[in-house]
Amino acid sequence: MNRIFSGVQPTGNLHLGNYLGAIRNWVALQHQYECLFCMVDMHAITVWQEPAQLKANTREVAAGLIAAGIDPKKNILFNQSQVPGHAELAWVFNCVARLGWLNRMTQFKEKAGKHRENASVGLYAYPNLMAADIMLYKATHVPVGEDQKQHLELTRDIAQKFNNDFKTEFFPLVEPLIFGVASRVMSLRDGTKKMSKSDPSDYSRINMTDDADAIAQKVRKAKTDPDPLPERPDGLETRPEAANLVGIYAALSDQAVEPVLARYAGAQFSAFKNDLVDLAVAKLGPINAEMKRLMADPAQIDAVLRDGAQRARALSEPILAQVYDIVGFLRP
Ligand code: TYM
Numbered sequence: 001m002n003r004i005f006s007g008v009q010p011t012g013n014l015h016l017g018n019y020l021g022a023i024r025n026w027v028a029l030q031h032q033y034e035c036l037f038c039m040v041d042m043h044a045i046t047v048w049q050e051p052a053q054l055k056a057n058t059r060e061v062a063a064g065l066i067a068a069g070i071d072p073k074k075n076i077l078f079n080q081s082q083v084p085g086h087a088e089l090a091w092v093f094n095c096v097a098r099l100g101w102l103n104r105m106t107q108f109k110e111k112a113g114k115h116r117e118n119a120s121v122g123l124y125a126y127p128n129l130m131a132a133d134i135m136l137y138k139a140t141h142v143p144v145g146e147d148q149k150q151h152l153e154l155t156r157d158i159a160q161k162f163n164n165d166f167k168t169e170f171f172p173l174v175e176p177l178i179f180g181v182a183s184r185v186m187s188l189r190d191g192t193k194k195m196s197k198s199d200p201s202d203y204s205r206i207n208m209t210d211d212a213d214a215i216a217q218k219v220r221k222a223k224t225d226p227d228p229l230p231e232r233p234d235g236l237e238t239r240p241e242a243a244n245l246v247g248i249y250a251a252l253s254d255q256a257v258e259p260v261l262a263r264y265a266g267a268q269f270s271a272f273k274n275d276l277v278d279l280a281v282a283k284l285g286p287i288n289a290e291m292k293r294l295m296a297d298p299a300q301i302d303a304v305l306r307d308g309a310q311r312a313r314a315l316s317e318p319i320l321a322q323v324y325d326i327v328g329f330l331r332p
Pocket residue numbers: 005006007008009010017018019020021022023040043129130133134142143144145146147148151182183184185186194195196
């Protein structure tokens with residue numbers, strides 16, 4: 001049976017990278033698969049979060065997913081900490097994964113930076129918890145942006161080692177689903193850096209909560225180069241900022257890059273940016289409005305998450321019980 005699991009950290013505003021790289025694909029996939037979509041609050045606290053802000057962000061991200069088109073009745077929408085199996089399976093995986101594997105994780109190196117000794121143990125073990133998220137439901141497919149690819153390879157390694165160690169075929173080897181022209185959306189200020197919640201400049205990203213004025217300002221200020229737009233994609237190879245804006249336009253208008261360039265070849269960025277603003281406002285405006293409407297009723301969002309967590313617990317409990325049995329834990 002095919003089952004999807006994917007997650008998003010409630011650490012701040014959802015941005016265009018989250019939307020184009022992941023959430024939009026989830027909306028499309030929800031009709032073909034059984035899906036679980038998780039606000040990974042336990043991953044969030046691997047770096048410091050203000051408690052009240054974490055609660056608000058968790059609700060806001062849930063509202064963002066629903067506003068983008070995720071149906072919380074058809075799919076399971078929940079926050080990770082309401083399902084204890086995530087932490088429990090993560091402990092088993094802490095004992096399966098090897099230090100050497102975690103030492104290779106580029107995201108840890110980027111996030112810990114020069115202050116490695118000061119990073120939380122949770123940040124280091126983050127990929128094991130992510131593997132547990134997925135394997136707790138024996139999910140077979142995980143739709144994510146390009147930046148999560150290495151974590152999914154590790155998830156496969158952990159599942160494989162568990163199966164080998166315990167001479168079982170218990171865990172499936174998960175397939176990443178990374179697709180679309182915008183699987184890696186870059187910063188609007190620097191086309192070589194990923195668009196990210198943690199970038200100190202708000203001008204580096206378009207947030208799902210930005211209104212039309214903010215979107216217009218950010219797109220107009222986005223870094224470009226002096227040349228007009230090229231005719232073909234190979235003309236973008238050494239122009240990261242131009243490639244990023246064209247990629248965003250293509251993704252938002254559901255086209256490949258070629259037809260976008262066919263239309264804008266030779267155009268100046270000022271004209272292209274005007275059209276990109278109109279397109280982004282037309283696509284994100286309705287999501288933004290719906291998000292605001294949902295956020296006005298936090299109790300309703302909490303009810304959705306409670307219901308999702310109950311359904312997630314029902315799926316996860318028998319799987320965790322089997323894992324504990326395989327590992328050799330005495331059960332009541
Ligand atoms: P997070 O919260 O950083 O991002 C959520 C999703 O958005 C994608 N994404 C991007 N895609 C394209 N361009 C970008 N600039 C960009 N920035 C973010 C991410 O690839 C992701 O799909 N570790 C995960 C959360 C997680 C998870 C999981 C995901 C925890 N457990 C289990 C899948 C399965 C993360 O930090 O995503």
